[in-house]
Amino acid sequence: MGNDLSQAQARINALLDDNSFVELQSLVTSRNTDFNLDAKKEPSDGVIIGHGLVDGTLVFVFSQNADVLGGTIGEMHAKKILSVYDMALKVGAPVIGFIDCGGVRLQESFDALEALGSVIERAADVKGVIPQLICVAGNCGGGLSVLPALADFTFMVDGAKLFINSPDTISGNSSDKCDTSSATFQFEEAGTVDMHGSLAEVVSSMRQVISMIPNDIVEASDDLNRAAEGLEGKLTDAAAVATELADNRQFVELKAGFAKEMVTGLIKLDGVTIGVVGNREVDGEAVLSAAGCEKAADFVDLCDMYEIPVLSITNVAAFKSCTCQEKRLPRALSQMTQRFVDASVPKINLITKQGYGTPYVLMNSKSLGADLVYAFESTSVGAMEASKAAKILADNGTDAAAIEKDYAELQDSALTAAAHGHIDRIVSMADARKYIIAGFEMFF
Structure with missing residues (x-):
């Protein structure tokens, strides 16, 4: 899998049953556009996708990797996430996402914005059809923060950041005064997050919730x-x-x-x-x-x-x-x-x-x-x-x-x-x- 993917892969491995993960589309790279003709090609385009099992229950997973292109969202990055939703929808399985993202990929300009919009649209479209669990594991700011808010169940790793506007950009505020992006604030004040803790605690909570999602009696x-x-x-x-x-x-x-x-x-x-x-x-x-x-x-x-x-x-x-x-x-x-x-x-x-x-x-x-x-x-x-x-x-x-x-x-x-x-x-x-x-x- 390579060291570049170890952080994103570790989150998947921590969640899923041992040796159950099957990665898909690992060779996908970004497509050249007017703004990234000279951009470096990176395997996986900053997101790992695939399917696996949680206590024997089939789930589909995507995990963004901030170490590859900053985990930024571009056209192909978004298409990989969309394919996760498509496959999950076909079989009625839950979608699980780990967010660790540097925002939209500026080199892809409007294509990146449209890519983000397509992911948000798909999450909204399947809400109530297939369960969605989103874990904010790193950075999740701006428009992408809509995705965990759309999820049926939202989790956050302590130390991660979830915000529309950075705490330091809010008039009269600073992250030292009130860190509005912290897991504690989102859990206690905003009500966006269902559970938070260390990665181990969060994935344990996610597995617990998945065990409660109706399947067979x-x-x-x-x-x-x-x-x-x-x-x-x-x-x-x-x-x-x-x-x-x-x-x-x-x-x-x-x-x-x-x-x-x-x-x-x-x-x-x-x-x-x-x-x-x-x-x-x-x-x-x-x-x-x-x-x-x-x-x-x-x-x-x-x-x-x-x-x-x-x-x-x-x-x-x-x-x-x-x-x-x-x-x-x-x-x-x-x-x-x-x-x-x-x-x-x-x-x-x-x-x-x-x-x-x-x-x-x-x-x-x-x-x-x-x-x-x-x-x-x-x-x-x-x-x-x-x-x-x-x-x-x-x-x-x-x-x-x-x-x-x-x-x-x-x-x-x-x-x-x-x-x-x-x-x-x-x-x-x-x-x-x-x-x-x-x-x-x-x-x-």
Whole structure:
């Protein structure tokens, strides 16, 4: 393969099963144009492509190499990447890309720009048809940053750079002050990256995600009747609940660093891949935020595109309150609502600790189209918390404590909601896994 290709090849080798990679079009070189008549010819034209296996699953891979022509995108470079998409599309296999690019190849001028556009167009065209996983392993700037944003799953190696504008070109900023191109910023602030870490950690995460992508239903290695023990102390965190419910307690959380009040990720239930979206209390608040709703909307859309059933885990009491939220939250709520309503996949809602007011309604309630809604006997469901309702209902001289007690029993209860048909079944915490699996099995 040669030393020039070792970095790009090492990334491929780290991801794929041993000795499974088959390289294609290794002899392709750039084509002469008006601006590169004297350019040096380099085998592979700065990108390695081919196919291989991840735990026996066929995948197609491209890996840019910054040591060859700077990993820049030119006409033939782009054609190699396009051929990866074409082959993957024919067999319905995932596309995996490692980005390490010096931008468009200036020597090829307009041809290079059109080449970049063709790659972005193809990625957009196949979105929702074949899974796309992109790992930013080096430099990814300018227009190329659209590609990881288009991907279904985006990863980033620590030390890599992802940006539209370099941090040092942003007015009043510098990379020392706020490195907007860093993996940490993209993971926690921008929400572009699903997972980040060292190359070894990232490829391990990629393999984990690939194992969750629906293919054939595999025989589960966990007992479908296993009791979900210890849920009582985990009701405020959808990630903890999902972990307890999942086969072998394996939950792959996505975008965990961004909008932490909303949880998204993948589990298997009796061998079937399920998308999980739910609430997490942060600083004691169970709220819907603009960023959280956008995160949920994108994830439900992803599940619907790939026919992944959705389990929502609801624990919400209010909307986040601040001036910024007033600007963004209505639109974000509408986006999340639209995705839940439009999704044609099976949808089950599990209400854990509480569900109050409109926030509860918008979290995949029965009225929004949930196929089944479950709750625990201890779950509180209602228009608002009993303590707040009592303050409104109590007149001068009325015993507010008595009103609160009566309201809690009559209007702030999962049992009352079930009596009105808004909850399909009250389940014990130990039996939650069993009933959720049975619920989804109705649709298969």
